[in-house]
Amino acid sequence: MARRKKEKKEEQISESTKKSPKAKADKKKIKEKRTTQNSIGYEKILRSGVAMLGNNLYSQTEKFEDINYNIAPEEDQQGIFGRYMNLLNSLGNEVDMQLTVCNHPIDEKELTSSIVKYNVGDGYDDLRNEINESILSNISKGMSRIISDKYLTYTVKEDNINDAKKSLSIIHNEMENKFIDLGSQCRILDGEERLHLMKTIMNPYGKLEFSYDAMPPMSTTKDAIAPDMFDFKLNKNYFKIDDRLAKVMYLKTWSTEISDDMINSLSRIEHNITLSFHMKVYPRGKDISMIKNQIAKMENEIADHSRKALDRGYNPDMMPMNLRYSYKEATALLDDVERRNERLFETQLLIMINAGNEDELQEAEKAVNVAMRNLSCEMGTLFMRQEQGFNAVLPLGIPIQGRGRSLTTKVCAIIMPFTSVELMQRDEPIYYGVNQTTGNLILCNRSKLNNPAAWVLATPGAGKSFKVKQEISQILCYQPEADVIVIDPQGEYADMAKDPFYHGTVINIDNRSGTYFNPFEGDYDNTEGFVKIKVDFTQTIMTEIMGTNMLTPTQRSLIDKCVSMMYQEYEEKRFADKDVEMPTLTDFRNMLRKMDNPDAKEMELALYTYTDGSYDIFAKNTNVTTDNRLTVYDISDIGDAMRSLGYKIILETLRDRILNNKKIGRKTYVYIDEIYLVLKDDYSENFIYEFYKWSRKFDGIPTGITQNVEELLQRMKTRTMIGNAESIIMLNQSKSDLIQLASLLGLSNEQMRACSNSPRGYGLFRYGKSIIPFKDEYPKDTHTYDLWNTDPDEIRRKKRLERENRN
Template sequence: MEKRRAKEEKKAAKQQAALKAAKKGSRKASCGKADQKEKQKEEKRISAQRTIAYKEMAKDGICRVHDKCYSKTIRFSDINYQLAQNDDKNAIFENWCDFLNYFDSSIHFQLSFINQKSSMKEFEKVIRIRRRHDEFDEIRREYARMLHRQLAKGNNGLVKSKYITFSIEADNIREAKPKLERIETDILNNFKILGVPAEPLNGAERLKILRQILNPDELGDIPFDYGAMVHSGLSTKDYVAPTSFVFKDGKTFQMGNNIGAVSYLQILAPELTDKMLAEFLDMDKNLIVNLHVQSVDQVKAIKLVKGKMTDINRMKIEEQKKAVRSGYDMDIIPSDLNTYGGEAKRLLEDLQSRNERMFLVTVLFLNTAKTKQALDNAVLQTAGIAQKYNCILRRLDYQQEEGLMSSLPLGVGHVPIKRALTTTSTAIFVPFTSQELFMEGESLYYGLNALSNNMIMVDRKKLKNPNGLILGTPGSGKSFAAKREITNAFCITQDDIIIGDPEGEYYPLVHALGGQVIHISPTSKDYINPMDINMDYSDDDNPLGVKSDFVLSLCELIMGSRNGIEAEEKSVIDRCLPLVYQKYFSDPRPENMPVLGDLYDCLRKQKEPQAQRIATALEIYVNGSLNVFNHRTNVELNNRIVCYDVKDLGKQLKKLGMLIVQDQVWNRVTVNRATHKATRYYIDEFHLLLKEEQTAAYSVEIWKRFRKWGGIPTGITQNIKDLLASREIENIFENSDFILMLNQAAGDRQILAKQLNISPYQLSYVTNSGEGEGLLFYGSTIIPFKDKFDKSLKLYSLMTTKPEEVKD
């Protein structure tokens, strides 16, 4: 019995031990499940990085999007498309079609247009005017306040960027890299044909774009360093990822502190216009537009269309059979079938006989905002533009994550909604609108862009040829524009400023800026010597080479010769000049500088009758009543701003005075060149210098020579016909990369349109335009501008030439 009891107890103990072991195993299993759940939770915690749809971003800019997909990105700039001539527009459009046709079915490409608010501090740095702690700081403060007000009116806080990202399938990076580089070279060459500046992006630059998109609140620039990433153990995704993603709602998503929504464009319109994309990009909102484009193999595309035509014909036959059975005319079939049949037939013809390809296109819009109401307003505004062009903007239902990842310039589309379009239909989303001009450095203000309302800030010194013209009818604001540039240059540059003033309009401003006003008239005691010269007057060792051109021009004006002075007369003058300057060159002191009378005396000593004829013409300017120019210079010419007021010279002497002023400017330019200082020269009534052949030729020489000597001349005139009548005007235009064109008279508009190749649309900005409105030509860029200067400012009273506003 005891043995049996012992066995039973032993058996019970074993069962209990087994039960304990089973329970322990169960606990271990439940712990394992708990650990797995915890692990899943941990994975969810790091899903912000996991959501971003790429694997690696290499330093050279190649991104491995997924196992067998690699992409690169190119940034490209804008060109003037909306403002171009119709012929130029057609040429750009055709080149853009050729650009699209380059991509075969092995390349997926994505066009990204990013409008994002940025920190105004960056723009404020450009317009900042520093104090110099002198008596002119009040003027600088007032001009700076005006610039800040103009900045607030514009959209300069909205940064617009354009990118093209292309991707290919490849087994590994070694296979992908040469293919991507070849495609990149071809794309850059195609952009070059279009005249579009473009540059490939490296890895850090691509990451910066991703960071800006995913962190729209972050206004500062945080640089990325691949070296630091290696040491820290972080990945590139840690740099670009926001604090969180939330995709709970089917129609919106949360990204950090921002709410966003992705929509797609449903194209219903039978025909689209090239203005639609431009209007989307003109929105003053955070908006990212993406076009994912995939070319369809030409053989497959034709086969697809033929298949659709077969289906339509089959449906037509079925409808005809029904009609016959019902006793109707067999030609009566649903109108949709006829419409679709005709469209399919035209599409097939395009693919077979014209230079057309088929593309599968997805157009996505990403709106972001701080609040849901602001987001809804932005989406509503975007949808309104789509509706205007007979298209519908639809939210992506429960595909917001895919839509967001497709909105990143990675070269892969995750949204399966596609629309088949031909080359021409795809090219209608032409990515070019108009250029902006907002430069850093010593940039001056020229108004607001009439299209985008952005400030125009440019530096003429950065042009190949900074020479300029300001053209406009009376009252259009040309003198005001010149004075505004003078004031701006005074405030932010160290340049010398010289003004030729035939109408006495500039002296109030010059006095306010502490400049020297030289009044030249028959009764004035201010004298300038036309024979002034310095040892740096020419590039070579003989300064008389250039001075001779001036003296010949002077004599031509004095003699009143319409056909220019004769060769014999030129020879006589050229012989006399070395004799006249001999004393000064041997001992260059001011008292040894010759005057006009010395040239007159030398000519009288010559035997030729031509010499006596020139001397006789000079006599009234030497010994007669017009001897104002037969004196040594007795005024201060070293002031930073010098204004030559020749208003009271009268008709007979005014042209002569303007020519002599031009020679004085050349003297100043040659002196400043040695100190690497720029000289800005403004000459009003510029057409007067182009009337006589010799003075026009001398002006052209100045225009050509000024650039390499640091001179920046600006001709100002309202008499366009007189200006264009000169045979030398083509040389002036060819050597002027800066033109400020204000309102023009009807006859002048047509002449200028032909001369400068201005489109009718561009011409509308100088047709019956208000004061301070017109076109700015900056190199190859043409921008319509407007400038409403604050009339309450003291500066306005110094600049205006309106009789009722001029203060005595």
């Protein structure tokens, strides 16, 4: 068939063109490619991704996300194992499932281009250059060069393509639900993605240049992936793919106690290897019959051996060790299938190494053999069967004949495909450190999460503010459509914002600065439930001002009435003057004065200090502009009595900024340092809770930062917010805090160790459902390190050295 196609294609070449040297070279290339195509074991791969394999066989490949199995608590590991067994047991009769783990090199050039940027001309190039160098340093020295992708391929036998598509769709729907139960996700590869995967397995550095829409007449999908040359005769133990060498090995000797660490061990090998584990379920009934037949044969062999032993005067109970072991294994297998409701699978495990030269091939083979011997397994080479092995490794669902072994569901599940989560996103990612489990960079964009609000938790001196400043800096450099606002109670961010690297705005808030904020301002016309929001806010700040944890029902009603009347008057004034100023805290106090009620009088008197007294900074119209991409509200000099109130009023005034940014397609990151200071009572806690929830609707991304973890976790609503958060950075924790966090977040002992007595910049990163141990060692000989560092001992040492150098 391929030859007929080749002939047709060659006929299309004109006689004059054929005679040219270029035409002769093209003709030779066509011939070579058509020959190599015949070695790739499928007939067609459709645009949908379904492969037609011949003999009424059809297959489909799905990519699935990894989950953190290796560092999960033992109870969670057992749950994952049980659910994966359920997935395998759900396979129908005559379905061949192939697990593929593809270790392939990271494209450092593509990775680098997705992170670092140069000479943008936005005023942050100096800052960006230093951060770029830090990230590039980690890529060059501390990063693994390999990443593992994982796939499942299902093969069915049907009379036609339509029936095959229906069967494969049913399998996918079942698998999709099973993966969700496992905490993972899977998706079907379309035709182009499946071709790209096979191209990568054949040439890890090759690029797929193919589109179904631009597919030339008379060509096939194999044209896009076939190398110029396969040479399966070069050597009986390996073969050649263009200028690369490849070798297929099979699992020859299985351990009596297979470890769930097999795939994890192989995934850590920094070579281009592809593992394929084929599993085909036996139909119910046939599995038991087959095992009983095997047992019967062995019993006959045992009886025959005993007779011979008696004839020769030996002990009839003595028998060869391998026969004794095989009989014991077969009876145990029968027990598993009959009594424990396990399925029986015909399986085979293959590994293909793809190397640039013979030395690399031998080095990779040695690494594979060492890894498998450590698991008490032995690999063998497919002598003179490399071509069949090659096709069995490709994610097509075609096992090689004659290298199978029967295993139960439990044993198949022990070859656990889940190891460790990688976070290497490409869409405006932020660098968070190096994954301590895999050695790869942690790159992600939390603004893409369903709930991007975050928490940064650490003991004093663990590097909390350093990590926050690092994230802020990268947002400014790599996310141009985002602004950053910081509420700074200790004056830790002002120097950074004022630096020429940042050219940010610092707003000093105290009773001497002449800076005013009006918390009653806002987008009155376009904010849903505007008056109710202001009522709730006023009740929150009056709780603070009154010095109580709870307002009385009368006080709450009076506040509701006065705020509503205040905005009603404002609306009436707007008919006469559209430029009328919005109400202020002074207007609210005047409204209370009109109420003939002792509770109103008490609240009105309590407000004097904040409207006419020394703390009137929140009683007048706002007189500051906050349109800089980086704005720091420095409340370090506001005084302890006003600090909590200052937090709330600043957050309330930020609503307008967040809303306006949303209208023009910008995100707003809001960092609330030492957030525990604002969570003093139920009203304050509810205010923060509502602010987090409201921000999410308008692309506001709040981040709570604190060293007082235990105090936060004592408040139930805050505890729920942290427990439901999809982004948490946990640096070093105290023992008591760590125990509570472990209970709340389900941390394993190994994960807890990442936050116990850990160096600065080491900890855990929760992103979505994944929890990853990370480390980050930022270069100290940089200007940004000096700006971000708040370690007093280190700062003193540096100043002393500077003085000594000057002298």
